Amino acid sequence: MDKIISLKDIKKLYHTDKEEIMALNNISFDVYNGEFISIVGPSGCGKSTILSILSNLIDKSDGTININENIKISYMLQKDSLFPWRTILDNCLLGIELNNNLNVENKQLVISLLKKYGLENFITSYPNSLSGGMRQRVALIRTLAVNPDILLLDEPLSALDYQTRLEIGNDIYEIIKNEKKTVIMVTHDIGEVIKFYV
Numbered sequence: 760m761d762k763i764i765s766l767k768d769i770k771k772l773y774h775t776d777k778e779e780i781m782a783l784n785n786i787s788f789d790v791y792n793g794e795f796i797s798i799v800g801p802s803g804c805g806k807s808t809i810l811s812i813l814s815n816l817i818d819k820s821d822g823t824i825n826i827n828e829n830i831k832i833s834y835m836l837q838k839d840s841l842f843p844w845r846t847i848l849d850n851c852l853l854g855i856e857l858n859n860n861l862n863v864e865n866k867q868l869v870i871s872l873l874k875k876y877g878l879e880n881f882i883t884s885y886p887n888s889l890s891g892g893m894r895q896r897v898a899l900i901r902t903l904a905v906n907p908d909i910l911l912l913d914e915p916l917s918a919l920d921y922q923t924r925l926e927i928g929n930d931i932y933e934i935i936k937n938e939k940k941t942v943i944m945v946t947h948d949i950g951e952v953i954k955f956y957v
């Protein structure tokens with residue numbers, strides 16, 4: 760397997776008016792192509808910080824990161840962050856638009872994902888008419904829409920009730936199986952990820 764990401768001795772300090780917070784202290788790990796990696800830990804331990812550094816949203820304070828230059832990373836944030844003024848389809852096309860890559864083909868890909876994951880009747884709806892589980896699925900589809908090599912998933916199931924969580928969890932599992940993506944998934948609940956390993 761190819762090593763696609765390598766983190767060594769990553770540190771992150773946040774500075775506020777009052778204090779300095781050590782969010783990460785000497786984090787090191789490697790990611791190989793096709794792996795499913797979960798980062799499990801209690802609230803505030805720095806999980807989202809790792810993903811935000813990997814996706815270049817924030818800077819590390821120290822350490823080294825090597826990411827294979829051919830790798831496309833897509834990040835599903837902890838909050839679903841759908842834009843209320845965009846339709847479901849347009850929300851899912853956002854990443855593609857930002858990459859200046861909108862064409863008939865990838866628009867069709869997104870529509871087919873929406874149909875596959877039970878959102879056929881909501882393509883032209885707005886987020887406020889969707890349930891929490893549906894919104895989560897839309898956020899996942901938006902993450903997949905840019906055809907990434909690596910998915911960074913931050914608590915993708917946390918907003919959901921138990922029943923929906925099982926269903927969406929299966930969707931994610933199926934997607935990973937089908938599409939052979941490398942995944943780094945963050946959760947505070949080890950029960951959410953254990954089934955990915957059995």
Ligand SMILES: Nc1ncnc2c1ncn2[C@@H]1O[C@H](COP(=O)(O)OP(=O)(O)OP(=O)(O)O)[C@@H](O)[C@H]1O
Pocket residue numbers: 773774775780781782800801802803804805806807808809837947
């Ligand atoms: N922008 C910020 N400014 C200051 N401190 C921050 C900032 N973001 C995070 N922190 C602090 O850094 C630490 C790690 O935060 P982070 O969001 O990475 O935790 P987490 O493991 O994702 O938590 P949760 O499970 O609640 O999402 C926490 O102590 C948090 O208060």
Ligand SMILES: [Mg+2]
Pocket residue numbers: 806807808837913
């Ligand atoms: Mg978090």
